[in-house]
Every structure is written in structure tokens, then in C-alpha cells.
Amino acid sequence: QVQLQESGPGLVKPSETLSLTCSVSGGSISSYYWTWIRQPPGKGLEWIGSIYYSGRTNFNPSLKSRVTISLDTSKNQFSLTLNSLTAADTAVYYCARGRSGLGGWFDPWGQGALVTVSS
Amino acid sequence: SYVLTQPPSVSVAPGQTARITCGGNNIGAKTVHWYQQKPGQAPVLVVYSDDDRPSGIPERFSGSNSGNTATLTINRVEAGDEADYSCQVWDSTSGYVFGTGTQVTVL
Numbered sequence: 001q002v003q004l005q006e007s008g009p010g011l012v013k014p015s016e017t018l019s020l021t022c023s024v025s026g027g028s029i030s031s032y033y034w035t036w037i038r039q040p041p042g043k044g045l046e047w048i049g050s051i052y053y054s055g056r057t058n059f060n061p062s063l064k065s066r067v068t069i070s071l072d073t074s075k076n077q078f079s080l081t082l083n084s085l086t087a088a089d090t091a092v093y094y095c096a097r098g099r100s101g102l103g104g105w106f107d108p109w110g111q112g113a114l115v116t117v118s119s
Numbered sequence: 120s121y122v123l124t125q126p127p128s129v130s131v132a133p134g135q136t137a138r139i140t141c142g143g144n145n146i147g148a149k150t151v152h153w154y155q156q157k158p159g160q161a162p163v164l165v166v167y168s169d170d171d172r173p174s175g176i177p178e179r180f181s182g183s184n185s186g187n188t189a190t191l192t193i194n195r196v197e198a199g200d201e202a203d204y205s206c207q208v209w210d211s212t213s214g215y216v217f218g219t220g221t222q223v224t225v226l
Contacts, residue, residue: 035215045154045162045205047215060214061120094161100168103209105152107173109161 002027004095004110011116017083018117022095022110024076029053033098034078035106036069038091046091050098051078058102085117121210123218130224137193139221141206144187149208151189153182156203156220165204166191193223201225 008020022034036048049059051069059067068081082089093113096106124142131137141151151169154162164173166182169189179194193200206218 037215037217044220045207045217047217050215058214061212103150103215105164105167105207106154106162107164107167109163112161 006113020080040091121213125218125221139191141189147185
């Protein structure tokens with residue numbers, strides 16, 4: 001079965017750039033939509049953006065200007081870059097597989113990576 | 120932007136039925152998915168495409184969607200069902216949208 005695992009720094013300074021990687025095992029990344037979602041402490045889930053295996057991307061309009069998502073099919077990984085960080089970007093960041101094309105559901109999810117933005 | 124509204128909390132006795140609502144403008148025209156999230160864990164899909172269950176999810180979980188409200192129903196509630204539940208849709212302008220989340224407490 002497909003499993004996802006996030007990796008990256010747990011602490012990032014304000015104004016700097018966050019880079020996270022999601023490693024996919026048990027299946028190929030060369031299919032489906034691959035997605036980043038975050039959850040600030042004590043708050044709800046927020047979609048960040050998705051990338052199709054073809055390279056096509058879709059982003060949350062509120063984050064679009066600060067986000068990049070890319071695929072590395074040779075490593076079966078996809079990555080998130082979020083720049084100009086503020087304390088409001090502190091959250092658990094999840095990667096997930098999107099099912100049934102654009103607009104479907106997310107399954108499975110990674111375990112999540114806590115990212116704190118603080119000096 | 121498209122907004123999904125859920126009640127902050129629902130309390131239910133063991134063996135009874137929990138109903139969690141997800142309100143949105145004409146949500147019945149969209150496809151709704153539901154996730155269960157226990158403390159410190161990642162969300163898990165419990166219902167997709169309004170009323171389908173992934174393999175491994177008990178038949179006690181079911182969904183419906185009509186008009187301005189989608190509903191997740193949990194029959195014969197067990198202590199292990201205590202968790203946060205969130206709805207999710209796709210909107211052509213906003214992208215993927217999640218509900219505000221509902222904490223289910225088993226009394």
C-alpha cells in the first residue's frame with residue numbers, strides 16, 4: 001500500500017523560505033494528484049496546492065504568490081517551497097495523494113511535519 | 120471564496136447516533152468527502168463522494184448531501200469514534216475547501 005512521509009526543518013526564521021519533501025513508497029508517483037495541506041495548531045485544515053504527475057499545478061489563491069510545488073519522479077518524491085514566512089505559517093504540514101482527478105478526495109496522508117516559524 | 124460551516128462540537132452517548140453537518144451554498148451540487156482525525160494523528164478518509172466508504176471503514180459511517188447541507192452519520196457510536204471530523208469539497212474558484220471541523224465527544 002502507498003505510504004507518504006514528510007521531511008524538512010522543524011524550525012524556520014521569519015522572512016525565510018520553507019522547503020519540505022514528501023517521499024512516496026509502495027507505489028509510483030507517476031499518476032494521481034499530489035497535494036500539500038497544512039493545519040495551524042488548534043485550527044482546521046487548509047489546502048496549499050496540488051501537482052499532477054504531468055507537472056500541472058493548482059494553488060490556494062491565498063497562498064499562490066508564495067508557493068512552489070515540484071515533482072521528482074526519479075526519486076518518487078514531491079516538494080513544497082513556501083517563501084516570506086511569518087508566524088501565521090506555523091503549522092503541521094501534511095502531504096497526501098489526491099484521488100479521482102482534480103476535485104476528488106485525499107487518501108492516504110503522511111503523518112505530518114510540524115513547522116514552527118520563529119526567530 | 121467558498122465556505123463550509125460545521126458545528127464546533129457534537130456530544131453523543133455510546134450506542135446512539137451522531138450526526139455532523141457541513142453547510143455550504145448549494146453544497147448538494149458538489150461532491151463531499153469526510154475525514155476523521157484523532158489527536159496527534161493525520162486525517163483518515165471515512166466517506167468519499169458523498170456516501171461511499173473506503174475499505175476498512177465500518178458500515179456505521181454513512182454520508183448524505185442535499186441542498187445546502189451535507190451530513191456525516193455515525194450509527195451505534197463507540198468510544199473509539201471520538202475525534203475531529205472535517206468535510207471537504209472542490210470549488211472552481213477556491214480550490215479544495217475544508218470545513219471548520221467538528222469535535223465529537225462520546226459521553
